[in-house]
Amino acid sequence: MKHKFLVVLLALLSAFCVAFGLSACGEKSDETGNNPPVTDPSGGEQGNQGEGGTQKPDEGEQGGTQKPDEGEQGGTQEPDDGEQGETPAPHVHSFGEWKVTKESTCKETGTKERSCTCGEKETEILPLAGHDFENMTCKICGIQASLGLEYTLINGDKEYAVSDLGDCTDTDLIITNNYEGKPVTAIGDRAFDECKELTSVTIGSGVTSIGRRAFYECSRMTSINIPDSVTSIGDYAFAGCRGLTSITIPDSVTSIGRGAFSRCSGMTSIIIPDSVTSIGDRAFEYCRGLTSITIPDSVTSIGSEAFSGCSGLTSINIPDSVTEIGDYAFSVCIGLTSVTIPDSVTEIGDYAFEWCNRLTSITIPDSVTSIGEGAFYRCDALKEIHFENPIGWKVARNEDMSDAKAVSGLDDAATAAEYLTKTYCGYYWEREG
Ligand SMILES: [Zn+2]
Numbered sequence: 553m554k555h556k557f558l559v560v561l562l563a564l565l566s567a568f569c570v571a572f573g574l575s576a577c578g579e580k581s582d583e584t585g586n587n588p589p590v591t592d593p594s595g596g597e598q599g600n601q602g603e604g605g606t607q608k609p610d611e612g613e614q615g616g617t618q619k620p621d622e623g624e625q626g627g628t629q630e631p632d633d634g635e636q637g638e639t640p641a642p643h644v645h646s647f648g649e650w651k652v653t654k655e656s657t658c659k660e661t662g663t664k665e666r667s668c669t670c671g672e673k674e675t676e677i678l679p680l681a682g683h684d685f686e687n688m689t690c691k692i693c694g695i696q697a698s699l700g701l702e703y704t705l706i707n708g709d710k711e712y713a714v715s716d717l718g719d720c721t722d723t724d725l726i727i728t729n730n731y732e733g734k735p736v737t738a739i740g741d742r743a744f745d746e747c748k749e750l751t752s753v754t755i756g757s758g759v760t761s762i763g764r765r766a767f768y769e770c771s772r773m774t775s776i777n778i779p780d781s782v783t784s785i786g787d788y789a790f791a792g793c794r795g796l797t798s799i800t801i802p803d804s805v806t807s808i809g810r811g812a813f814s815r816c817s818g819m820t821s822i823i824i825p826d827s828v829t830s831i832g833d834r835a836f837e838y839c840r841g842l843t844s845i846t847i848p849d850s851v852t853s854i855g856s857e858a859f860s861g862c863s864g865l866t867s868i869n870i871p872d873s874v875t876e877i878g879d880y881a882f883s884v885c886i887g888l889t890s891v892t893i894p895d896s897v898t899e900i901g902d903y904a905f906e907w908c909n910r911l912t913s914i915t916i917p918d919s920v921t922s923i924g925e926g927a928f929y930r931c932d933a934l935k936e937i938h939f940e941n942p943i944g945w946k947v948a949r950n951e952d953m954s955d956a957k958a959v960s961g962l963d964d965a966a967t968a969a970e971y972l973t974k975t976y977c978g979y980y981w982e983r984e985g
Pocket residue numbers: 643644645646668669670671672
């Protein structure tokens with residue numbers, strides 16, 4: 553039915569063209585210049601056009617869509633022009649704010665919803681909420697909080713931090729969010745460091761900070777939740793938690809402290825939320841089990857040794873928000889076979905990629921004006937370094953570049969690799985920005 557109609561329409565149109573001498577009707581792709589010849593190979597045989605001559609056969613009937621049948625429309629660049637403009641522009645949803653339609657509890661997930669002016673709705677599931685304790689018993693599910701822990705008053709004695717394991721003998725720790733009528737808002741520094749018997753920890757909702765070395769070397773712990781009230785994770789908070797295989801960092805967290813997850817060698821994946829703007833020094837060093845990591849484009853700097861020794865990583869995608877790659881940031885990532893340095897990066901730190909001995913090729917974008925000493929030391933497989941801007945580079949032994957000399961020939965990728973990995977490997981490299 554459709555096709556018959558189309559054929560009739562085309563026949564009428566061609567008759568119209570002939571009658572009024574519109575000779576350009578079928579060949580204006582030559583004139584407009586914006587119609588690649590490939591779109592109109594069948595310009596002469598209009599009878600077939602509806603079937604085979606265009607990529608999107610349906611559009612022949614509607615006129616005015618993005619890929620019009622060039623042959624019939626008389627050469628307008630904007631297909632909506634003229635008498636065929638009855639097709640409305642495609643609607644792009646514009647969603648409002650999310651609204652919680654059902655609060656989650658410790659037993660049931662909740663939902664949130666947002667809607668477009670057109671009536672289209674999107675729904676997402678909210679994760680389980682933490683327990684809500686009263687007298688150490690959850691009001692909703694009845695679970696008991698661990699007893700015997702030590703608490704310390706903080707913030708003008710208005711809140712508590714859980715500060716030590718105390719007399720508690722639980723191996724599956726459940727931390728209350730309410731102690732003696734006051735909210736528990738922090739896990740104190742070293743609260744559970746080297747508690748080797750702990751196997752799981754449930755942190756109550758309402759905790760906003762996890763202190764320095766809070767769970768340091770809890771090597772048997774296989775599971776822990778970080779509630780979405782937490783904004784900061786302290787230095788070495790989870791360092792040496794080798795039993796953790798994955799951890800979800802909620803999008804309330806803005807800073808990941810120095811060494812926060814260092815030596816979490818059992819961890820195979822981690823998702824860094826896009827609330828995080830900086831990845832601290834040593835944050836993920838020696839997380840040998842990590843095979844992939846997603847760095848969100850909120851991150852602007854990758855700290856020193858941040859991923860050093862992550863030997864399981866095979867590729868890494870640095871987002872184009874990052875301007876600085878710290879010293880030793882990816883050193884000894886011996887599994888790394890590909891890395892993309894985005895053109896936002898201006899500085900590559902000292903020894904940033906040393907011992908990445910499976911890298912074979914890398915591109916230094918135009919934005920990079922400084923490369924630290926030894927950045928590609930012992931990258932023995934690296935035989936091609938493509939400088940997007942090979943001109944104006946200087947190398948120096950002294951960091952202040954006082955003994956700088958010019959280096960040329962970097963337009964050749966093999967030469968550039970030889971220079972950066974061997975000849976001038978231990979030099980500081982700079983280019984006038
Ligand atoms: Zn809409």
